[in-house]
Amino acid sequence: SVEPGSPYRVVLLGASGVGKTAFASIFAGAADSMDSDDCELCGDEVAEREIEVDGEAATILLLDTWDAEKGDEWTQERFMQIGDAYLLLYSITDRASFLRASELRITLRRFRPARHTPIILVGNKCDLVRRREVPTSEARASAAVFDCKFIETSAAMQHNVWEAFYGIVRQLRLRRDSK
Ligand code: GDP
Numbered sequence: 001s002v003e004p005g006s007p008y009r010v011v012l013l014g015a016s017g018v019g020k021t022a023f024a025s026i027f028a029g030a031a032d033s034m035d036s037d038d039c040e041l042c043g044d045e046v047a048e049r050e051i052e053v054d055g056e057a058a059t060i061l062l063l064d065t066w067d068a069e070k071g072d073e074w075t076q077e078r079f080m081q082i083g084d085a086y087l088l089l090y091s092i093t094d095r096a097s098f099l100r101a102s103e104l105r106i107t108l109r110r111f112r113p114a115r116h117t118p119i120i121l122v123g124n125k126c127d128l129v130r131r132r133e134v135p136t137s138e139a140r141a142s143a144a145v146f147d148c149k150f151i152e153t154s155a156a157m158q159h160n161v162w163e164a165f166y167g168i169v170r171q172l173r174l175r176r177d178s179k
Contacts, residue, residue, distance in 0.1 A: 007048060007059040008172050010165070011079050013104050014089030015097040019124040022155035023089070024064040027165065051162075053169040060165065080111035085118040085168045090139075092123045092152065093131040098139065105146045118171035119148035122164055127154040 012020040028047040048061045065079050088104055090097040101121060108119065121143040123134060136152060143150035149167055153160040 007061040008169065009061045009063060009082055009084045010168055011063045011065060011083035011086050012089060013065055013079065013086055013101075013108075014122075015091075015094070015100040018089045018091045018094070018097045019153075019155045020064050020089055023087070023124070023161060023164075024062060026155060026158060026161050027060075027062050051165065051169070053166045053173075056173075058169045058172075060169070077111070080108055083117065085120075085172055087120055087122050087164055087168065088148070089122045089124050090134070091125045092134050092136075092139075093125050093128045095133040098123075098134045102142065102146075105148070116175060118168055118175065119146070120164055120167055120171075121146065121148050121150045123150070123152040124155055126152040126159065127157045 012023055014020055024047060027049065046061065046063055048059065050057050050059045052058075063079065063083070065076070086108060088101050088108075090101040092098075105119070105121075108117070121139065123136070123139050125131075139152075140150050149171065151160055151164050151167060153164055155161055
Protein backbone atom coordinates (compact mmCIF):
# COMPACT_ATOMS: atom_id res chain seq x y z
CA SER A 1 0.00 0.00 0.00
CA VAL A 2 1.06 3.60 -0.52
CA GLU A 3 2.11 5.39 2.66
CA PRO A 4 2.22 9.17 2.79
CA GLY A 5 5.83 10.23 2.27
CA SER A 6 7.06 7.01 0.69
CA PRO A 7 7.93 7.28 -3.00
CA TYR A 8 5.30 6.52 -5.59
CA ARG A 9 6.63 4.11 -8.19
CA VAL A 10 5.50 5.44 -11.56
CA VAL A 11 6.19 3.29 -14.62
CA LEU A 12 6.54 4.59 -18.18
CA LEU A 13 5.06 2.12 -20.66
CA GLY A 14 4.72 2.33 -24.42
CA ALA A 15 6.07 1.32 -27.80
CA SER A 16 9.59 2.33 -28.67
CA GLY A 17 9.95 5.81 -30.12
CA VAL A 18 6.89 7.34 -28.42
CA GLY A 19 8.91 9.60 -26.10
CA LYS A 20 9.51 7.65 -22.87
CA THR A 21 13.16 8.70 -22.72
CA ALA A 22 12.18 12.31 -23.43
CA PHE A 23 9.65 12.15 -20.56
CA ALA A 24 12.24 10.65 -18.23
CA SER A 25 14.81 13.31 -19.04
CA ILE A 26 12.34 16.14 -18.47
CA PHE A 27 11.48 14.54 -15.15
CA ALA A 28 15.12 14.10 -14.15
CA GLY A 29 16.52 17.18 -15.86
CA ALA A 30 14.23 19.71 -14.25
CA ALA A 31 16.63 19.49 -11.32
CA ASP A 32 18.90 21.85 -13.25
CA SER A 33 16.75 24.79 -12.29
CA MET A 34 16.20 23.59 -8.73
CA ASP A 35 18.18 22.37 -5.78
CA SER A 36 20.23 19.45 -7.02
CA ASP A 37 19.38 17.50 -3.87
CA ASP A 38 15.83 17.25 -5.17
CA CYS A 39 16.83 14.94 -7.96
CA GLU A 40 18.80 11.80 -7.64
CA LEU A 41 19.53 9.77 -10.73
CA CYS A 42 19.75 6.21 -9.59
CA GLY A 43 20.64 4.74 -12.97
CA ASP A 44 19.75 5.05 -16.62
CA GLU A 45 16.20 3.96 -16.20
CA VAL A 46 15.31 5.15 -12.73
CA ALA A 47 15.00 8.69 -11.42
CA GLU A 48 13.69 9.82 -8.09
CA ARG A 49 12.60 13.32 -7.20
CA GLU A 50 10.30 15.27 -5.00
CA ILE A 51 7.69 17.46 -6.62
CA GLU A 52 5.05 19.70 -5.16
CA VAL A 53 1.47 19.02 -6.19
CA ASP A 54 -1.39 21.13 -4.82
CA GLY A 55 0.84 22.47 -2.06
CA GLU A 56 1.89 19.04 -0.83
CA ALA A 57 5.20 17.31 -1.53
CA ALA A 58 5.25 13.96 -3.29
CA THR A 59 8.20 11.76 -4.14
CA ILE A 60 8.12 9.94 -7.45
CA LEU A 61 10.40 7.10 -8.42
CA LEU A 62 10.15 7.03 -12.20
CA LEU A 63 10.85 3.73 -13.96
CA ASP A 64 11.47 3.87 -17.69
CA THR A 65 10.85 0.58 -19.47
CA TRP A 66 12.84 1.66 -22.54
CA ASP A 67 14.35 -1.78 -23.07
CA ALA A 68 11.39 -3.84 -21.91
CA GLU A 69 9.80 -3.69 -25.37
CA LYS A 70 12.72 -5.57 -26.89
CA GLY A 71 13.50 -7.38 -23.67
CA ASP A 72 12.27 -10.65 -22.33
CA GLU A 73 8.72 -11.26 -21.17
CA TRP A 74 9.87 -11.57 -17.59
CA THR A 75 11.20 -8.00 -17.49
CA GLN A 76 7.96 -6.68 -18.89
CA GLU A 77 5.85 -8.65 -16.43
CA ARG A 78 7.99 -7.33 -13.61
CA PHE A 79 7.14 -3.75 -14.62
CA MET A 80 3.46 -4.66 -14.71
CA GLN A 81 3.68 -5.74 -11.09
CA ILE A 82 5.82 -3.10 -9.42
CA GLY A 83 4.14 0.16 -10.40
CA ASP A 84 1.91 2.17 -8.09
CA ALA A 85 0.78 4.03 -11.23
CA TYR A 86 1.39 3.98 -14.99
CA LEU A 87 1.94 6.50 -17.75
CA LEU A 88 0.85 4.67 -20.88
CA LEU A 89 2.44 6.53 -23.79
CA TYR A 90 1.75 6.48 -27.48
CA SER A 91 2.59 8.94 -30.24
CA ILE A 92 -0.30 10.81 -31.88
CA THR A 93 1.67 10.41 -35.13
CA ASP A 94 1.80 6.63 -34.92
CA ARG A 95 -1.39 4.58 -34.88
CA ALA A 96 0.55 1.35 -34.24
CA SER A 97 1.83 2.84 -30.98
CA PHE A 98 -1.77 3.66 -30.01
CA LEU A 99 -2.77 0.04 -30.63
CA ARG A 100 0.26 -1.05 -28.61
CA ALA A 101 -0.97 1.14 -25.74
CA SER A 102 -4.33 -0.69 -25.89
CA GLU A 103 -2.56 -4.04 -25.68
CA LEU A 104 -0.49 -2.85 -22.75
CA ARG A 105 -3.66 -1.64 -21.03
CA ILE A 106 -5.16 -5.11 -21.40
CA THR A 107 -2.00 -6.75 -20.10
CA LEU A 108 -1.97 -4.36 -17.13
CA ARG A 109 -5.53 -5.29 -16.30
CA ARG A 110 -4.51 -8.94 -16.28
CA PHE A 111 -1.69 -8.24 -13.83
CA ARG A 112 -3.62 -5.80 -11.67
CA PRO A 113 -7.15 -7.24 -11.70
CA ALA A 114 -8.51 -6.28 -8.31
CA ARG A 115 -6.65 -3.13 -7.43
CA HIS A 116 -7.41 0.26 -8.76
CA THR A 117 -4.08 1.27 -10.22
CA PRO A 118 -3.99 4.83 -11.58
CA ILE A 119 -3.22 4.88 -15.29
CA ILE A 120 -2.99 7.88 -17.60
CA LEU A 121 -3.12 7.36 -21.35
CA VAL A 122 -0.63 9.89 -22.75
CA GLY A 123 -0.79 10.97 -26.40
CA ASN A 124 2.68 12.42 -26.90
CA LYS A 125 4.14 14.48 -29.80
CA CYS A 126 1.04 16.68 -30.02
CA ASP A 127 3.29 19.37 -31.53
CA LEU A 128 3.40 17.30 -34.75
CA VAL A 129 -0.10 18.39 -35.79
CA ARG A 130 0.25 17.68 -39.48
CA ARG A 131 1.43 14.13 -38.86
CA ARG A 132 -1.42 13.25 -36.52
CA GLU A 133 -2.82 9.73 -37.04
CA VAL A 134 -4.83 9.39 -33.83
CA PRO A 135 -7.68 11.89 -33.31
CA THR A 136 -8.01 13.33 -29.81
CA SER A 137 -11.68 12.30 -29.66
CA GLU A 138 -10.86 8.68 -30.46
CA ALA A 139 -8.14 8.52 -27.80
CA ARG A 140 -10.39 10.15 -25.21
CA ALA A 141 -13.14 7.63 -25.96
CA SER A 142 -10.77 4.72 -25.65
CA ALA A 143 -9.39 6.08 -22.34
CA ALA A 144 -12.97 6.09 -21.04
CA VAL A 145 -13.38 2.47 -22.08
CA PHE A 146 -10.02 1.64 -20.48
CA ASP A 147 -11.08 3.38 -17.29
CA CYS A 148 -8.10 5.69 -17.30
CA LYS A 149 -7.39 9.41 -17.57
CA PHE A 150 -6.17 10.97 -20.79
CA ILE A 151 -3.83 13.81 -21.70
CA GLU A 152 -2.01 14.96 -24.82
CA THR A 153 1.56 16.14 -24.36
CA SER A 154 4.60 17.33 -26.22
CA ALA A 155 7.88 16.37 -24.63
CA ALA A 156 9.62 18.39 -27.36
CA MET A 157 7.73 21.56 -26.39
CA GLN A 158 7.62 20.58 -22.69
CA HIS A 159 3.85 20.91 -22.93
CA ASN A 160 1.66 19.09 -20.37
CA VAL A 161 4.46 16.72 -19.31
CA TRP A 162 4.40 17.89 -15.69
CA GLU A 163 0.60 17.93 -15.78
CA ALA A 164 0.74 14.19 -16.50
CA PHE A 165 2.88 13.65 -13.38
CA TYR A 166 0.61 15.92 -11.31
CA GLY A 167 -2.39 13.93 -12.54
CA ILE A 168 -0.77 10.68 -11.43
CA VAL A 169 -0.04 12.10 -7.95
CA ARG A 170 -3.61 13.40 -7.61
CA GLN A 171 -5.02 9.99 -8.50
CA LEU A 172 -2.68 8.23 -6.07
CA ARG A 173 -3.77 10.62 -3.32
CA LEU A 174 -7.44 10.06 -4.07
CA ARG A 175 -6.83 6.37 -3.69
CA ARG A 176 -4.83 6.89 -0.49
CA ASP A 177 -7.46 9.21 1.00
CA SER A 178 -10.31 6.84 0.23
CA LYS A 179 -8.71 4.10 2.33
P1 GDP B 1 11.28 6.10 -26.44
O1 GDP B 1 11.79 5.04 -27.37
O2 GDP B 1 9.85 5.86 -26.06
O3 GDP B 1 12.15 6.31 -25.23
O4 GDP B 1 11.26 7.47 -27.27
P2 GDP B 1 12.29 8.69 -27.22
O5 GDP B 1 12.09 9.52 -26.01
O6 GDP B 1 13.66 8.17 -27.47
O7 GDP B 1 11.78 9.54 -28.48
C1 GDP B 1 11.88 9.04 -29.80
C2 GDP B 1 12.09 10.20 -30.76
O8 GDP B 1 10.95 11.07 -30.73
C3 GDP B 1 13.27 11.08 -30.39
O9 GDP B 1 13.88 11.50 -31.60
C4 GDP B 1 12.66 12.24 -29.67
O10 GDP B 1 13.42 13.41 -29.80
C5 GDP B 1 11.32 12.38 -30.38
N1 GDP B 1 10.28 12.94 -29.51
C6 GDP B 1 9.95 12.56 -28.25
N2 GDP B 1 8.92 13.28 -27.79
C7 GDP B 1 8.59 14.15 -28.77
C8 GDP B 1 7.58 15.17 -28.90
O11 GDP B 1 6.77 15.43 -28.00
N3 GDP B 1 7.53 15.83 -30.09
C9 GDP B 1 8.41 15.58 -31.11
N4 GDP B 1 8.27 16.29 -32.23
N5 GDP B 1 9.34 14.63 -31.02
C10 GDP B 1 9.44 13.93 -29.87
